[in-house]
Amino acid sequence: MSTAEFDLVVRGGEVHDGTGATGRIADIAVKDGLIVAVGDVAGSGAQEIDATGRIVTPGFVDIHTHYDGQAVWDDATAPSSYHGVTTVVMGNCGVGFAPCKPEDRNGLIELMEGVEDIPAPVMHQGLTWTWESFAEYLDVLEQTPRDIDICALVPHAPVRVYVMGERALKLLPAMPDDVARMREIVADAIRAGAWGVSTSRSTAHKSIGGDYTPTLLAREREIVGLAMGMADAGRGLFEFVAEVQDPDVIGEFEMVRRALKKSGLPGVYSLVQSGQTAAENEGLWRDLLKYAQEAQADGANMRPVVAPRAIGLLLGLEGSQNPFSATPTYRSIAHLPLAERVERMRDPEVRARILSEDPYADSTWPLLKALSYSKMYRFENPPNYTPDVANSLQAIADAEGRPVTEVVYDVLLEDEGMGFIHVPFANYASGDLSACQEMLEDPNSIMGLGDGGAHVGFILDAGFQTWMLTYWVKDRGVIPLPEAIRRMTSDTADVMGLADRGRIREGLRADLNVIDLDRLDFGSPYVAHDLPTGGKRLMQKAVGYEHTIVAGETVYRDGEDTGARPGRLVRSGR
DSSP states (O other): OOOOSEEEEEEEEEEOOSSSOOOEEEEEEEETTEEEEEEOOOSOEEEEEEOTTSEEEEOEEEOOBOOTTHHHHOSOOTTGGGGTEEEEEEOGGGOOSOSOOGGGHHHHHHHHHHHHOOOHHHHHHHOOOOOSSHHHHHHHHHTSOBSSEEEEOEEHHHHHHHHHTHHHHTTOOOOHHHHHHHHHHHHHHHHHTOOEEEEEOOTTOBOTTSOBOTTTTOOHHHHHHHHHHHHHHTOOEEEEEOOTTOTTHHHHHHHHHHHHHHHTOOEEEEEOOOSSSTTTTHHHHHHHHHHHHHHHHTTOOEEEEEOSSOEEEEEOSSSSOOTTTTSHHHHHHTTSOHHHHHHHHTSHHHHHHHHHSOSSTTOOOTTGGGOOGGGOEEOOSSOOSSOOGGGBHHHHHHHHTSOHHHHHHHHHHGGGGTOOEEEEEESOTTSSSHHHHHHHHSTTOEEOOOOBTSOTTTBOOTTHHHHIIIIIIIISOOSOHHHHHHHHTHHHHHHHTOTTSSSOOTTSBOOEEEEOTTTOEEOOOEEEOOSGGGOOEEEOOEEOEEEEEETTEEEEETTEEOOOOOBOBOOTTO
16 A cells, blocks of 8 residues: 555656746645645655656646547547647637537538648548537537647637528628627537637638638627627637738727727737748738737737747648649549559659649649749758758759759659658748747747647647747747746646646646756657548657656656546636
8 A cells, every 4th residue: 555645746857837937956746636745845756757857847738729620539639749738729710610500510521621621531530429519519528538638719610600501601791699699609608618719810711612711701790799708708718810911900900909808808819920021011910919019008908829930831742732732643643552652653654744734723722822932841850940941942943953843743752752841831931930039029929829630731830839948948049948938838828717727836737747858859740540531640749758747647758648548628617
């Protein structure tokens, strides 16, 4: 029989408590999932972790993810959980799966496939659809023990379709009775445990069929109705995505600002530097960065959520997209196993046909035409997220005196077709991360936008927390370690109202990371065929996370899943 006083003691680590304070050497004692002592711990633990020479942080809280579907069919929240994240917030960008009437299920799947690149067959098999209301959806999520904790926002698109049906899909304005019903649904969802509401006003958000998200043209009375639904429930965060490259976007922000001011509740908005050159929209993202200060002075609590590096696409034969995906000849062989496909593509006749065909004419991927070969790079191993513009595929083609499409084709076939082309399409217009640094240094900004659970075949940014520590802290020395940790723990927890986590303090939830900062680094991206129907997704692990602990239990040890499942659905107001 154990005589240990505690369930777990983490000993001798450099403890960074999440407040931004300087780290100190201390022990942490845990009992019944909570931190019960921080300092010199004399008593023993049933489990002891020697953290000498390591940093110990609160578990990271990621407020911008899309695990709405994965959380139904999977008890692991990877890839986010590979990077020290112990709590995620999903339901962002106005898309999700509840509330939903049976006749609307296909439409919501098509929207999620188009906006977040989750294949429809995966969702058709993985989603159980044993819910209609948002409260019932939360009940389904609550039944599964998990590796880490999940929180959910109620998404505007399903709410709008639930209330308005076909009129929502046609982007027609909501009538007063529609708004009243949406307000009621949002309030009920938050009372059931949602953490707020999300919406999108971005033309980039389309269904797989090319239809705009149903929320795109929602008028002010509808936005106010959503915000007042939060107010009726007495809590909540309003998350929104707008057209950050449109000079008229300030009007959209003004509308949301008025709604938040009326509700008395906070809001966050996604912010990136768009455009392929530094001259495009240069002043606009800075104006939107400053907008938070102006809104707060006016009594509306609005903060931008920003990315710590370029948001990048990974194009490859094993991903969901490559520059030739829509050509007739490539489509005729796309179903073949990779090795056979590579062999066919090396055939001179097949190569000539693919290179002669229009890659855009039959493409259903709206981003393709916006991509420039001068912004495409060979993705190196180890991963290089800050490529030199002199090494772009266009620059290589120019130096070699041959068509750039030939260079792109050859790169896709390297490493037996397993390699990727990296396209930093936001936050890299100047060929460096100066825009990211400026955004991160703004005192109102929140670090996020990793999009874990989404874009499974061509974006892999769920490891932004690892990037913060490796690039901005270790490599560049731009952000002090205690501040970087604060940005990923107490800051993100506080904006959501998650008062029981984000700090290492007695009485709070024992979500912790023990990290070998010297070794911390990314693994190479790889393709896992582990989605429903055998669907594939891009994955990436990290080295250096020795222990990721949720409610006092180690869920990942040296990057490997231990099988422990102390995580759960976290409901607001509980």
